[in-house]
Amino acid sequence: MLDAALTDTISKFPLDIKPFRDMIEGMRMDTTRFRYDNFQELYLYCYYVAGTVGLMSVPVMGIAAESESSAQSIYNAALYLGIGNQLTNILRDVGEEEFMKEQITRARFYFNLAEEGASKLEKASRWPVWSSLLDYDNFTRRAYVGRTKKLLTLPLAYTKAQSMSSLILQ
Numbered sequence: 001m002l003d004a005a006l007t008d009t010i011s012k013f014p015l016d017i018k019p020f021r022d023m024i025e026g027m028r029m030d031t032t033r034f035r036y037d038n039f040q041e042l043y044l045y046c047y048y049v050a051g052t053v054g055l056m057s058v059p060v061m062g063i064a065a066e067s068e069s070s071a072q073s074i075y076n077a078a079l080y081l082g083i084g085n086q087l088t089n090i091l092r093d094v095g096e097e098e099f100m101k102e103q104i105t106r107a108r109f110y111f112n113l114a115e116e117g118a119s120k121l122e123k124a125s126r127w128p129v130w131s132s133l134l135d136y137d138n139f140t141r142r143a144y145v146g147r148t149k150k151l152l153t154l155p156l157a158y159t160k161a162q163s164m165s166s167l168i169l170q
């Protein structure tokens with residue numbers, strides 16, 4: 001069964017079905033598994049529930065025609081942004097300090113990998129992605145960014161979105 005918005009999206013963009021199937025698998029896991037014994041297992045879970053969102057986003061956001069990066073590397077960057085987001089999402093809910101430190105380092109690693117790909121998206125899609133990557137402190141406190149701070153972040157995200165390089169203004 002498809003809803004109207006998804007039907008419309010599928011008719012307009014070249015979406016692959018695999019991330020959708022994998023996401024459903026992640027939802028199944030959510031109902032049966034509550035512990036992950038190592039990072040490999042946790043990574044797989046993060047892929048199913050969030051990496052898949054990144055993969056679904058790329059065909060909709062579009063890759064810049066002038067990008068010289070491979071499509072594969074941009075899909076990977078999108079996948080890593082999903083992984084970083086999901087790790088952040090989990091660690092916000094777990095108060096344990098040692099565990100947190102390790103996951104913060106991991107999440108930062110995936111956010112860094114995502115940055116390069118963010119600059120290779122279609123120009124109109126870069127700004128929202130940069131807005132989500134810049135200056136959000138999800139790590140040391142519950143993710144809350146006030147309206148003023150959000151607005152102040154937008155010009156920098158916009159400037160970065162004008163360029164194909166992820167290195168400026170860092």
Ligand SMILES: CC(C)=CCC/C(C)=C/CC/C(C)=C/CC/C(C)=C/COP(=O)(O)OP(=O)(O)O
Nearest residue numbers: 050053054057077078081082085086089117118
């Ligand atoms: C970087 C490039 C090339 C493209 C961008 C591709 C994108 C948009 C990736 C981001 C994918 C994404 C938004 C993943 C987040 C998934 C996630 C952690 C959702 C959590 O949402 P909720 O379940 O509503 O959160 P709560 O648990 O707080 O309720």
